[in-house]
Amino acid sequence: MEAILKSDLHAKDAHAPAKSTLFWRPTAQTGLISWLTTVDHKKIGFLYGVFALFFFLVGGFEALLIRLQLMYPNGTVLTAQQYNTMFTMHGTTMIFLAVMPLSAAFFNFIMPLQIGARDVAFPRLNAFSLWTFVAGAIIINLGWFMHDGAPDGGWVGYAPLTSKTFAADHSIDMWVMGLQLLGVASIAASLNFIVTIINLRAPGMTMMRLPVFTWMTLITAFLIVLSFPFITIALVELMMDRLFGTNFFEVSNGGMPILWQHLFWVFGHPEVYILILPAMGIVSEILPTFSRKPLFGYPIVVFSGASIGFLGFSVWSHHMFTTGMGTMATAAFSLATMAIAVPTGVKIFNWIGTLWNGHISMRTPMMFALGFVWMFMIGGFSGVMHSAAPADAQQQDSYFVIAHFHYVLIGGSLFALLAGIHYWFPLMFGRKVSEFWGKLSFWVIFAGFNITFFPMHFLGLNGMPRRTFTYDANLGWNAANFIATIGALILGVGIFIYFAVMVYTFLKGEKVAKDVWDARTLEWSLPNPPPEYNYRVIPTVHARDAYWYNKQHKEEIAREEAEKAKAEAAHGGIHMPHQSIYPFVASLGLLIAAVGIAVIDHDPSPGFWGKKIGVSMIGGVVMLAGIYFWALEGNEGYHLHLDDEGHAPADKNAAKH
């Protein structure tokens, strides 16, 4: 393993004795400390998943309240302010705290396994991303527990409604600072993924052999690092307006509120592809596995993913067709938006091509994946209807948009993510959800989803505006709203079944051997759950569906592995990174600083800055200290020496080099 040793740049430490008196080297494998200090991509992925699912339930609960309020005309479940808070938090939660981190969970857990790596390129940065995400989620949700209440500016936070003049309390501050932290977390994580995918591929894993899910991870990561800066700047400008009285969106001093919309949607449109591309990656793994065929048109699926990502940067103004951009700009964005249908269609066609002539086995993941293809198609078609600007003038901000994006977000992203959970569950936990309960939950979710959102197309065309807490009985919207609410309740039941079964399976589900699905990609060559070091021997990749090839060439591969294992043992065992608390400390500092900026009153009486600056500074110092120690403690790690059964010796420190 010369390679790994070389990547370890602390040359001198090679001779250093084990004990460090200055830096805490946690080694706990269980308990709170082990989770707070973990740098293992699998544990981090698991934590992302747990937080994401929790927030999905919270967001779903908010959605149910929305639906209950709208069940009948002139509903009284929520007040206007509560309702506005609810859809703001529902949108923000679902997009930033549920679907994105759930994708991140898969990026973390699966992607390194798929490329035959032992971890991501920067394990501690990975931990930092996780905890910063958690910090952001806390800040956004802090309002529920405070007098000012949770944010109510809509998930797009259009200025000047979110400026100090029209939203004087702290709720918007929390929204801004929370999103800001989520941005930091997402960018840091994505930088890490990009480097990992580009640089840590196993020998033979060329770019055109990468599993499609890994490809989509790469493209998504690119979208994140390139689009989040725009919302970051938009939020900085809004925050400067709110804190220091600058003029970015201050109309009386020449500010143009429309600028916020541009900055937001330059981010916002790529964001929706950030939500869908991982889903497409998951589906591109599941369909071949259960059709028992390689993916049809691999290169073109990859290429279309990249072009969706690229085109995604040139269409943002289709969210602004009604802002009066003039004919030329409207036409240009209209056409560019339509163009995206082509690469997306290519994916659909190739998925069908994958099924063609296969031996399709209808297991639960496959059900969700096929559900995805159907539902996403419908959502995509209503997207194309939006892209025709004159038609969109009637649809914009109506329930037609709500229908469109729930079809792509739930029928699309969420279905695929639920499919992914089922698909990789046996690998992650060594247990498998029972087919009966899996399929039952699928059908209930599928039916509930369509009953909820299909009528919304009609509501939209019938003129029901979105973000409205009430409506009158004489507008012809009663039936559709009632049905949608019933659908949402059915959907809720479906989700409940899904999670109940998942928890049950996690605890007492049927144990399965490795590679239950007879799958194609490398991660399935691992025992389940995968050991901390992933691969005992870094695999050599010979073909696109690497593990499929290996299964076909068993002897050759066995010989190869034995040789490599010997070479590796000779070189000092498996290199593992140390656990570290400092990424957590740095995130904690960010959390404190954000609380200081967002929540503490700007009280001018005791000294100019009041207490605000104090708390923010404490946070800043904690963060800097975290980063400083993080840099100083170094990344030398330790070595694992496996015995023949693949067990590591109990005491890790003893294995230090």
Next chain:
Amino acid sequence: MSSHAGTIDHHHDPSTSTGIPNKKLLMWTFLASDCMFFGALISTHLIYRLHPMPDAPSPKNIFSIELTSFSTFILLMSSLMMALAVTAIQKGNLKSMRWSILTTIFFGSIFLGCQVYEFQEFVEIKKMTITNSMLGTTFFTLTGTHGTHVAIGVLWLILMYVRSFQPPEAGRNAAWFIRHAVHIAVIIGAILLAIFATLALVHTLHTGGSISAYFGGHFAMLAGLLACIAAGIFLARPNGPVNFGEANAIDVESMGLYWHFVDIVWIVIFTAVYLLEYL
């Protein structure tokens, strides 16, 4: 594990799939992302410059192109020194690297000093604040963000410089840790004191005050500055073997990429924000 002295190829890292060291790839990707940050900020500034309020202040009457040209020149030179620092450490020439880094820090601090001076002048003499006009808002935010990047760069340079004195087995050496912290504090102190002393001197000269009054009035500040410099020299004396060498070139190089990027952003700002206003 051996340090392969003399055989490290700085353009190829065999442990990665592409041969590009991870840290370098990380930095380049981050810089691509940073392009978008500054793209958003510069767009904001230019959009508002192209659609000013009727009574908007004219930048021509506010900017001082001489000062800005000077600081632009300084920043370019700092970039040169940074590039030299990287070459030095790639050849294992620690001493040369330290001097180059120190010079880079020095130039960077001059740039920051100029910016502090510029901001102060705009606010106090030209009466342009961050709140009283759109120009102030976008100008201060844009150049301020750039200045923050420079400040972070200077801090990073300082940390790297001090890091180059780290003895082997530092993890067990608490005394070193304290020395290390003091060293950093001393350098930051020296920079801050130097900036403020210089600004005060400029102020004195501008307002026609006497030099002796300046020395009298700022005695403590100047004494502190001298003390910091002395302490800095003392802490930088040769003190046994260090754990910093050719293998760390990648760290210095990544830092260099960041520093140069800050420089090229300034190239764009200098043209788009300053020069174009004079046409």
Next chain:
Amino acid sequence: MSAPAHSAPAAHDHGHDESKFQIYVQIAMLLAVITGVEIVGIYLPFAKWIIVTCLVVLSVVKFMYVIFYFMHLRWDKPFCTIMFFIGLVLASGTTWALLELFMVKDSLPLPV
């Protein structure tokens, strides 16, 4: 993590580095000169568009020199260049598009 173990890493060209020093200094001088030309340029009595074009071109030249030499893109793997240019091109493209969008007649802010 390990790529196919390349045989002996390409011999490190120390000789090259002496000339690098020269190159760096020369480029720094060149950059300084260009900056000087730019500053003089804004006072020249030419048509505005000529000067703007010249300024843009000169800045781009400076920019390219810094990234290709100081930041060694010239000597690095092309992948680094691609990586950076993705961000650069998108950022410039978006900035350009935004400026255009705000120049459209319909987008002009209301006269006060």
Next chain:
Amino acid sequence: MRLSSLLTSTARWGRAGFALGALALLAGCDYNFWRMDGHQSTITVAGPVARSQLEVFYVTCWVTLVIFILVGGVLAYATLKFRAKTEAEEKAIPPEQGHGNPLIELGLIGASVLALVIIAIPTLKGIWYTYDVPEDRKADTYEITATGYQWWFKFEYPSEQIAGSGALTTGNELVIPAGRPVRVNVRAIDVIHSFWVPKLAGKVDMIPNRGNFLWLQADEPGYFWGQCAEYCGDSHAVMRFRVIALSPKDFADWVAQQTSPARNVTPKPGETAKAQFASLRTFKQNESGITDKYDVAPLEAWKAKQFPEKGENAALIAQGKALFVSKTCASCHEVRGHGAAGISGPNLTHIGARSMLAAGLIENNAEQLQRWIHDPGAVKPGNKMAKGYLDNNIKLTPENEVALVAYLQSLK
């Protein structure tokens, strides 16, 4: 459980789910939502702009529907046809196959592009057509300025100038001539709003510091529902308005009536204010403010509102007129000719002749009007009138309320 039994049982459950859904559908059948002809329908349109937008929609709808049937058909076929029937077949590996087929891919890409071209052509036409009044109709165009406020609309008629007080101004009900193109300049002062009358035209945003406009035309006289379509804070949902299109003659009459000052009702000597008040009942949260009869013939109802109410009590009205000033109403509302010239609320000069109150939220009748001035905040969450006048601790007695109501009703 065996796989086959599994499949049948899930299929059973699936069917049960759909049955449940169908039940839900039936439950709501009193209002048939497939028939999309509500007041804000974008399908049953009443003007050329909305019609052209609808045509574009139909094109997109048909094209995508055809593609859906084709692609979905193939997908369904593939799923059913290539499904592994037995467990053995599931385990077996299908024969080695190609990894793609460039010809098919290119063909499908070409077909998609073609489909998009079919959509793109009417789209482009529509963009230019809906943008501004066609050249040949320009001369005939009627111009109006609409301004959005949190949470009501102000409408100004620049071509109807009134000596001493500028352009004719109304609130929340926009009256336009039918059969003529109307160009609406949309403005906003506080936050972003959007002007949307679904049956006449798609929406255009009202953005502070930005000069947007749209055009629309009502083919026939009619009464149309409008709605603010950009989230603008607490009461966005109930920021509504109405558009009333009148025949040229009716329109001219209306303008003549509106441009005259507020109506004066002078009490006959000796007439006393009858404290005839319907004691205010308590309203539920969000209780509807419209009666069932209301939208049977809205245009006729609106027309009826143009004439003085029967049984007016002139003395009561005079009392209300005095209260309107003493209770600070006049500081926010204008009643031209009655010395009230506030500008932060809707112009009330002819409020009695409007069909709706509080920006299209409640019907304009005595009961609802009293409900409104009694506690505007309970009717419309967070609105500025509640903040402005109830927060000033101005308490109206029931007698005050009745007098004010009578007064406002008299302003025809």
